[in-house]
Amino acid sequence: MGAIRIGSATLLGAAVLTLTGPAALAAPSVDGGGAHGSNITSFGFSVTPSTIAPGGTVTLNVTGCPSTATASSAVFSTVTISPNSSTTAQVDSDAKRGATYTVTFMCGGERGTTDLTITGGTPVPIRPTGRPTISTTSVPARGVRGGLGGTSDGIDKGEIAIGLALVAAAGGGVLVYLRRRNGGEH
Numbered sequence: 001m002g003a004i005r006i007g008s009a010t011l012l013g014a015a016v017l018t019l020t021g022p023a024a025l026a027a028p029s030v031d032g033g034g035a036h037g038s039n040i041t042s043f044g045f046s047v048t049p050s051t052i053a054p055g056g057t058v059t060l061n062v063t064g065c066p067s068t069a070t071a072s073s074a075v076f077s078t079v080t081i082s083p084n085s086s087t088t089a090q091v092d093s094d095a096k097r098g099a100t101y102t103v104t105f106m107c108g109g110e111r112g113t114t115d116l117t118i119t120g121g122t123p124v125p126i127r128p129t130g131r132p133t134i135s136t137t138s139v140p141a142r143g144v145r146g147g148l149g150g151t152s153d154g155i156d157k158g159e160i161a162i163g164l165a166l167v168a169a170a171g172g173g174v175l176v177y178l179r180r181r182n183g184g185e186h
Contacts, residue, residue, distance in 0.1 A: 043063065045061065052091055055095075057090050058091060060081060061085075069081045075118070091118070097120050100117045
């Protein structure tokens with residue numbers, strides 16, 4: 001019995017390692033990596049939020065950079081970031097909706113990139129209505145009467161007794177099966 005448990009645990013562990021290994025290799029890097037190749041740098045960087053509407057403001061954060069860093073993108077002007085701090089940048093109001101832009105961080109001679117996505121869709125103009133529409137309906141004095149499903153004139157005690165007998169028979173059958181399976185230990 002112990003060998004079966006050990007073998008099962010070993011197989012389960014191997015399956016978990018097999019299934020999680022590729023996911024761990026494909027996970028984005030902690031330093032703010034993007035879809036543009038290897039993004040391993042000695043400094044950390046991030047854009048918050050990573051999805052924003054045109055004209056919105058993003059926070060650009062750099063950690064572990066001993067000198068002044070810069071961040072640049074096609075949707076905002078290049079900004080400088082003091083060592084181990086953050087700054088904000090305003091996304092251009094004419095940024096293309098649904099597009100993904102690359103944000104490049106520079107610290108010393110190192111370069112790291114991450115993606116910034118502009119919220120998609122076309123803006124829907126909000127048009128005020130001329131006048132509010134008011135409708136009057138009569139409110140029922142009581143709630144809806146649900147009844148018994150509409151097909152029963154009353155409760156038949158015979159049908160209830162038959163149903164309970166069938167449930168008891170099924171339970172007894174399961175009990176007999178389990179006793180025979182375990183060799184009559186009970």
